[in-house]
Amino acid sequence: MMLLMCFIFLLISCHNANGQVSCAELKQQGDLTNGMKTINPEEIDGGNVLVECDMTFDPNDGITVIHHDSEARTLVHDDSYGNQGSFVRTITYTGYTNEQIKQLIQKSASCEQYLEFHWIAPPALRSCAEVKAAGFTQTDSYLLDPDGDGGESAFWAYCDLDVYEDEVVTVVFHDTPYRTYVHGYSDPKFQRVLTYPATDTQLRMLTEDSSYCQQYVDIDCYHNAFITSCHWISINGNEILNWGGVASYSHACPCSIDGSCSSSSYYCNCDENDSTWREDKGYIFNKEELPMKEILIGDTDDSYEELYFRVGPLECKGDAQSTITRGNSCYKVMTEAVTWQEAANSCQRMNAHLVTIDDDDERVYLTKLTQALVPLSSFWSDAECSPVSAGLSFSCDALIGYVCEGDLSEYNHFKKFGSDKSPLEGSLLSSKTAISSGACSLYCERSAICNSFSYNSETHECKMSSERTDSNAVSENGFDLFILETTYKECQMHLG
Structure with missing residues (x-):
């Protein structure tokens, strides 16, 4: 959600009006004091209006000022215009007719108005996931700051909050999103540096914290020895020879994976190096090398050799620590x-x-x-x-x-009911091995400080909980009543 602060201070401020219609004439007649005064812009009976006269700002002129009802600061945000699609404010000039304002403007040498906008961005959050968690629902550009306050500067990224139900996609654009034509280069090669709104440190933090990152590349070539003359530079400064969907160390394109290359003798369509327009395209997935920082193209120096390329934005999603x-x-x-x-x-x-x-x-x-x-x-x-x-x-x-x-281990959470039939709950006390849920309940009761427990039938683990540490927690009426509250599964993989 983006915010806009709008100030409309003065709609009309007019100078040098002719006739008895303005503050300028009043000043010419010797009235040099500021304040509210009566003028008659239409020069008709009953046409008097009360305006503010500024007699001191311009030493040679009196300025006529007409006020309206929207001079206060106005905050515009997503909720301020409902279903209308855009913010609408009707400005009313109380005490003036449209004809009076029109006559004043026509009879003045000049008129002006002052309008001021302040664009207010939401505070920078660490990720698009935090943006969604903070309650923002609109797919839009947001300020992100992966390392928090005091580190690298925040940067603008596009948060797609709609494409997946449970995940958000962080999109970081660069300065060359368009299809680029290359011709006339061999040695040195054509070189295009891709500039992103974030520092390399911030970009690395984004890819490291994400479980999945990708960047799309599309190559259209004509008579180009592609794989031997073209490469790209990664964020780590490495020279990469793959062009989507294949290993970074391989000289190949996506068609080499599914066997769809135009010739089985080559690993890219463009390697045909013939007089036919060919295409290699796909996503680069190796997030340790993303994003692409530079692209270098050769073998376009002959008159018949041409190439187009397009590199998409960096796209990341997921949590690297999740399963x-x-x-x-x-x-x-x-x-x-x-x-x-x-x-x-x-x-x-x-x-x-x-x-x-x-x-x-x-x-x-x-x-x-x-x-x-x-x-x-x-x-x-x-x-x-x-x-x-x-x-x-x-x-x-x-x-x-x-x-x-x-x-995945299944855990059952039980809750103990006290003598007044109200549920009791406490903090984790200890774990024991039990042959059954009933045995777990027995151990919990005999521990003298147990108010609740959970039992895992696969691991036979009995976790006992308590909020008291004295023997008075023992029930005097035998076994306590434990009721199954929730069952959940938890991954036993350690990601730390």
Whole structure:
């Protein structure tokens, strides 16, 4: 939500009117005092009006000032215009007819009005997710400050709050969003630096905090040896040779993944280097290298060689510290490219394991989930050195992404009812092992300080809670009554 402060101080301020119609004539007649005075702009009987005369601002002239009812500061925001689509304010000049104002303007040498606007942006929040959590509902540009006060300066980003029900998308534009023509370059290459409204530090914080980032690139080429003459520079200063959906270290384009390149001999359509307009396009997903900071194009120096390119904005969504749940499992997509053994060790450190593909439905689900990985939809699974991939083969030492899978444990929360049948609740006291919910209740009762408990049937964990620390918490009438309040599932994967 953007705010606009509007000031309309004076609608009409007129100078040098002719005849007995204005403050200018009154000053010519010797009236040099400021204040409210009577004039007759229409020069007719009964046409007198009361106006303010400023006799001192201009030493040679008297200024006629007509006031209206909207000179106070006016705050304009989303809620101030309802369903009209825009803010509307009718300005009323009490005590003046339209004809009187018209005559005054026509008989004056000049008239002017003063209008002032102040654009007020909402306070900078850390992310578009915080923007949504703060109650903003309009997809718009907002000030973001990922590192908070005292660090890097805040920057403007576009928060798409509508595209997904549960997630928001942060979009950071650069200064070259249009289709750009390149011709006449070989050595040196054509060079275009992409400038973003955020510092590199802020951009890195955005990508690191997001679970998924992407940037679209579209290349149209004519007689261009593309893959050997073109590359882009990442935010880390690395020279990247992939053009969407494939590994950063590969000299390839998206068509090489699904086998749709115009020739099986090349990894990009543009590598045909022939007299046909060809296209390579797709999303770059390696968020560790995004956003693109510079693009360099060669092999367009001959008269028949041409190329167009377009680079989309940086788009990020999700929380890098979050997991995705499905059935009785939770998944964490890891975009870091590592060997199979390194991936297995990483998952183990998180109290998880490399994902196990149990059926085709899970394979399809994970393939869609891993669009953020490069090469596209290729990731290590628990099958040793055998990745899930789109028809590609890798050695155990290949560097690709991976998916960790953890277990979802079900927790039951019970609440104890006291002698007056009112629910009691306390803070966590301790955990014990119990063979059943009844045993958990018994332990809780015998602990002498337990007011409630929860029991996990899979881990046999009994968590006891209390708000008292003395033996008087023991019920004198035997076992207390515990009622199941909620059941929830929690991922056992450690992300810290």
